[in-house]
Amino acid sequence: MWERFSYYGMRAILLYYIYDTVANGGLALPKETALAIMSIYGSLVFMSSIVGGWISDRVLGARKTVFLGGVFIMVGHIVLATPFGISALFLSILLIVIGTGMLKPNVSGMVGHLYSKTDTRRDAGFSIFYMGINMGALLAPFIVGTLGQTYNYHVGFSVAAFGMFFGLVQYYLQGKKSLASIGLKPTNPIGIEERKKFIRSLLIVLIFVIALFGGAFILGHLTISFFINSVSWLGILLPVYYFIKMLTSKNVTDEEKPRVLGYIPLFLAGIVFWSLEEQGSSILALFANERTNDTLFGLSIAPSWFQSLNPIFVVFLTPIFVTLWTKLGRRQPSTVVKFSLGLVFAGLSFMLLMLPGLLYGTDVKVSPLWLFFSFFIMIVGEMCISPVGLSITTKLAPRAFESQTVAIWLLADAAGQAINAQIARFYTPQTEAAYFGIVGMVAVITGIILILSKNPIKKLMGAIH
Structure with missing residues (x-):
């Protein structure tokens, strides 16, 4: 619930923050750029969920992955709450994308492991989980949105960060009681040979990304538009x-x-x-x-x-x-x-x-x-x-x-x-x-x-x- 509170609260005012005038506390970017950034941000969140699921299954286990994801999200909101302009915006997006990717696909998996497949309480458990998610998403725009648009955008982002902090504390304290051993270990731990193969693949991807953006920088094409177009192509080509x-x-x-x-x-x-x-x-x-x-x-x-x-x-x-x-x-x-x-x-x-x-x-x-x-x-x-x-x-x-x-x-x-x-x-x-x-x-x-x-x-x- 608190992750959705922080996410939907931030999202409720982020567009306005990006294109609003500097006098009003915004970044004064063109509206079409602000709209594109919002879409790219959402696209990256869903793409990162693939990586987050893999990290949970093969490396850290769901429990640690979810907590670490929450930390990334909280830090991302804190960065967004600082008055450091466009640099803070993109750093916060990076942190929140990583964090949401680690948290989003693994929380529902842990809820599923609370019940056996034949447990009659299973559907009721997911219903409670679903209601909690939507309660957080429902309340956030009223609270974060009102503070952000009435007082200051950074105040709104700070409240989103506090919401995630409260969620992390609750998750850490209650998790020991309620979750027992659920999610403590990866379900399919990566082997030594697979780890070597993964590292090689990761290096190839990193070299490609560095070459792509490095080449764009040398040629003078490393702009917000270049980044938006690159992520758009990735979102289309990955499926x-x-x-x-x-x-x-x-x-x-x-x-x-x-x-x-x-x-x-x-x-x-x-x-x-x-x-x-x-x-x-x-x-x-x-x-x-x-x-x-x-x-x-x-x-x-x-x-x-x-x-x-x-x-x-x-x-x-x-x-x-x-x-x-x-x-x-x-x-x-x-x-x-x-x-x-x-x-x-x-x-x-x-x-x-x-x-x-x-x-x-x-x-x-x-x-x-x-x-x-x-x-x-x-x-x-x-x-x-x-x-x-x-x-x-x-x-x-x-x-x-x-x-x-x-x-x-x-x-x-x-x-x-x-x-x-x-x-x-x-x-x-x-x-x-x-x-x-x-x-x-x-x-x-x-x-x-x-x-x-x-x-x-x-x-x-x-x-x-």
Whole structure:
């Protein structure tokens, strides 16, 4: 809960801090650069989760990895709370990306190890865990956002750091009592030969990165734009590498390869969906600050508060959809149809935001209800995709890649945000209506294409639906 509090609290005001004027305590970077940085930051968080999962499984164990990740996150927020400008921004992003990558994929794994697979309390345990996460995400924008935008951005970041510190203390003290031996040791310790192979691979990667950025520096191209473009390409090419590796691996059977091919359209649909959903903290946050009235029914609303809508709607809609799918039983839509519906809802949420610009122009502020209903429609779509995305990934992934299934699904979000870093530049007051309309229509059309292709996809998936 406290990690999500610190993360969502920081994210609620980070965009505004990056592009706000120096007089207001911001960094005064161009808005399009601020939007791209937010997307790249999110993409790196999901990519780093792959490394964090590996460190836990092979080297440190989940318990130490989670604690160390929390320390990195806390230090990252402390750095962001210092008045050292752009240098502090990028150092803090690096620290928080490393920390979140170590913490995020391993906490849920430890919750799973608290119960046996047949324990009837297992689902209830995950429900409590899920509620805790969303409570932290829900409260953070109100507290951190209010302090950051009312008093000083650095005060807000300091509160986020304190939240993570409190979480670390609680985790350390309560962990000894509640977790016993869970996560103390790596589940699949790396051997001597594997360690040598890993070190060689790591050196090759480091040499490549140093050569890439060193060459850019020598040629005078080492800019924020170069960094953004490099991470964007990485976010897009990494999934391509994973799928090529799976389809060409000798350890993947002839029966499993068609399933991988059947999974690819769903993965691409996931990229499109997360591309739209993750714009809630960038494009929609900008819309909240610059195009939305700060009062509703006589109550003042800070722009950062809109970031609480996502977890509020998730908490509200999750039990409704769980009940719906349970009641429908075998009559519930297939995974392909659910993904299609999710994309259509995501597209409609963006197309709704096209209307204020068309009806009133882009030089006036509009009712907060436009964003309220846009977020609501988006989360309805998320209910159709997010809960089943990891599930279908675990079902369709080859046995040889079972331990990497979480990483594969997270890469859809990473790729979606990598794309956002590139398309965010097209959002301006003059192009607002066209931007929301085109991006929304792309999602709707993708959903329609997916549902029209459901029969060949289901054929590739075999008995898994």
